[in-house]
Amino acid sequence: MKFKTTPYAHQLDEYRHSCELESRGLFWEMGCGKTKPCIDTAAHLYEKGAIRGLLVLAPNGVHRNWVVDELPTHMPDEVASQMRVMHWMTSKAGNKAHADEAAAVLAHDGLSVVCMSYNGIMTDKGAKFIKRFVDDRQCMGVLDESPYIKSPGAKRTKRILALAKYLPYRRILTGTVVDDKPFDVYTQIKWLDESAWNSVGCGDYSAFKATFGVWQTRQLGNGRQFPELIRFRNLPMLNEVVTKYGSRLLKENVLDLPPKLYSKRYFELTPAQWRAYTDLRDEMLTWIDGQPITAALAITMRLRLQQVTSGYLPTEDPDTDEQQLVPLGDKNPRIDALLDVISEADGQQVIVWAKYRYDIDHILAALREAKIDAVRYDGQCTESEAGEAVDAFKAGDARVFVANPAKGAEGITLTCAKTVVYFNNSYKLSKRLQSEDRAHRIGQEHAVQIIDLCAQDTVDDQIINALRTKYEMAATVQGDELRNWI
Secondary structure, eight states: OOOSSOOOHHHHHHHHHHTTOSEEEEEEOTTSOOHHHHHHHHHHHHHTTSOSEEEEEESTTHHHHIIIIIHHHHSOHHHHTTEEEEEOOGGGTTSHHHHHHHHHHHHOSSEEEEEEETTGGGSHHHHHHHHHHHHHSOEEEEEETGGGGOOTTSHHHHHHHHHGGGOSEEEEEOSOSOSSSGGGHHHHHHHHOTTGGGGGTOSSHHHHHHHHEEEEEEEEETTEEEEEEEEEOOHHHHHHHHHHHEEEEOHHHHOOOOOEEEEEEEEOOOHHHHHHHHHHHHHHHHHTTTSOOOHHHHHHHHHHHHHHHTTEEEEEOTTTOOEEEEEOSSOOHHHHHHHHHHHHTTTOOEEEEOSSHHHHHHHHHHHHHTTOOEEEESTTSOHHHHHHHHHHHHTTSOSEEEEOHHHHSSSOOOTTOOEEEESSOOSOHHHHHHHHTTTSSTTOOSOEEEEEEEETTSHHHHHHHHHHHHHHHHHHHHTOOOOOOO
């Protein structure tokens, strides 16, 4: 096959090894270029007559990148000339023009490609269309960022697993097959091979959890109890199964990229913030005195403390019982620390990741006051607004890209930035790693400064330590060597 873009050596090796395999996982670290061998494989299978359709399911916004960037860049011209691509847009699924495009892609004689978000397949119209699409033609199915199906009981997971039997060729793409815990790999591998876990005696998810976890019954009182995870086990055996179904690559092994340079920027809370922080911490200690602390409760406690370190006091509205966030004074030292970092970047472009919408609101307000051009990329943006924000940042029309990792960690390339700032962190390992690599990937020519803002002597460091623990566990399952991180 004549490639449209010349593959790197590792991409060519993967293509040669897997282009005719029915199932394959590309567990490549973000930035290694795992989309290209997937597109080349689809082109090869189409040319040999094995498929006439390509279905790509991806996070919202990432599916658009397949349409506007990845397919035009990498699909060989001979196949592209016979290809019809549909960008399924859930918000327009009821429009006549959208319906006509759906009918056209179903009727197309060449290679039909449908790119849909995971949210799209959860709608009745999206699910019905995909069922028709895979019924009408032999298809290759791709799950981009496959941890989106990590929860076996979720409706989305069940719906996507049911698709597998209609797809003779299946691929999953992710840099973090383990997002939160080793159990995350179960459904991802199952989508590749229904019987994959039988080889280690796991006929169902309950047996899987018993094989790879040690549990005990925790009594809650009043006759209530729940199974509590004590520790993970047999992780090398889990790694053997994951390795059997895919390849794992790290950027440092296959690409000559400049380094990531990690640092923390500490700041002190204001007296008002510190009083609120200690009061809330003491209140929580009193509240849990003598009560069992579940993992979910511990995380909730830490997140409320984190809100205080970000400059807001979580309070309950007496009329609605809903949580409200009240600013703790006029001064916000976290915002001040961010402005200092941006100033030190000396006019260069900066990416700022923040987990809360109100954080982004206040960051943008502070940047406007400082007369610094910025764009927003989070759940408040429509799909078109998000695309415009990316385009503006790449074009240099905005100096700062302010985003939520839940929205922007996947599928966009922002190598124009050399500084990445974490205003605060969540507990999502995959979102942290993916968001780091929006700037650190193919095309980056400079060292990338990654800076975490941390309130001194607070929960900020605890959250980073929790992320590091998850990273070390994921490395064991994925077979990675441990590296310095954060």
